[in-house]
Amino acid sequence: MQESSSISKATVDRLPRYYRCLCLLSDEGIEIASSEELGRRIAVNPEQIRKDLAFFGQFGKKGVGYYVAELQESIGAILGLDRHWNIAVVGMGHLGVALANYQGIARLGFRIAALFDVNPVVIGTRLGERRVEDIAYLSEIVAERGVQIGVIAVPAPQAQDVADRLIAAGIRGIWNFAPVKLQVPETVPFVSEDLSVGLSSLSYFLTHSACEDDELSEKNNRE
Incomplete structure (x- = not known):
C-alpha cells in the first residue's frame, strides 16, 4: 500500500x-x-x-x-x-435529531455516544438510548465516553464556539453541518456539509435547463 x-x-x-x-x-x-x-x-x-x-x-x-x-x-x-468510532452530536434541532436517528451511521460502525444541547427544555430528554446532555459538561463526557468525532448541527453563529469546545475536549475529527467556514487546527480533519450549496447548485442546473427548454420551444414555434 x-x-x-x-x-x-x-x-x-x-x-x-x-x-x-x-x-x-x-x-x-x-x-x-x-x-x-x-x-x-x-x-x-x-x-x-x-x-x-x-x-x-x-x-x-x-x-x-x-x-x-x-x-x-x-x-x-x-x-x-472497523475501528468503531464514537460520535457526539451537538445541537438537537431537526437536523441533529435526524442525524442521531440515522441508522446508516451504525451500519458503518459509528456509534452515537453522546448528544448535547444548550436548551434547558431539550436537556434531559431522551433520544433512543441516549439522554441529551448539557453542553456545559461536554469536555467531561467526551473524555468519559471516548468520543473521537464531533458532529456540529447548530446555527452558524454558534458553530465556531462549538468547534472550539470540541477541539479543547480532545475530539479528533469534526463533521460540520453549519453553513460557516470553521477555523480548526491542521491536525484536526473536518468535513463540512453545506446543504444550501447543494440546493443552490441544483437550482442552477434546473434553471438553466428550463431556459434551454424555453429557447428550444420558442425556436420550434417560430419555425
Whole structure:
C-alpha cells in the first residue's frame, strides 16, 4: 500500500462509494463482481476503479472479478470503519435529531455516544438510548465516553464556539453541518456539509435547463 500522502483526495472520496456499492451487492447475495459491474452501478470508469484499488494492494482475480465480501472488508479497514468510532452530536434541532436517528451511521460502525444541547427544555430528554446532555459538561463526557468525532448541527453563529469546545475536549475529527467556514487546527480533519450549496447548485442546473427548454420551444414555434 502506498503512503497516504501520495493518494489523492479524489481517490479517497471514491472509496466510500465503492464500499456502499459492495454493501448493496452483499445484501443482494452477489458474491463476485467485476469492476465493470461496480462502475455501472456507481457511474465510475472501471479503469478508474482498478487504478484506485491498486493504491492499496492487489484485489480480485483476473478474469473472475472481485470477491464482494473480501473487498468490502478490505475497503472498510482502509476507511477505518472497523475501528468503531464514537460520535457526539451537538445541537438537537431537526437536523441533529435526524442525524442521531440515522441508522446508516451504525451500519458503518459509528456509534452515537453522546448528544448535547444548550436548551434547558431539550436537556434531559431522551433520544433512543441516549439522554441529551448539557453542553456545559461536554469536555467531561467526551473524555468519559471516548468520543473521537464531533458532529456540529447548530446555527452558524454558534458553530465556531462549538468547534472550539470540541477541539479543547480532545475530539479528533469534526463533521460540520453549519453553513460557516470553521477555523480548526491542521491536525484536526473536518468535513463540512453545506446543504444550501447543494440546493443552490441544483437550482442552477434546473434553471438553466428550463431556459434551454424555453429557447428550444420558442425556436420550434417560430419555425
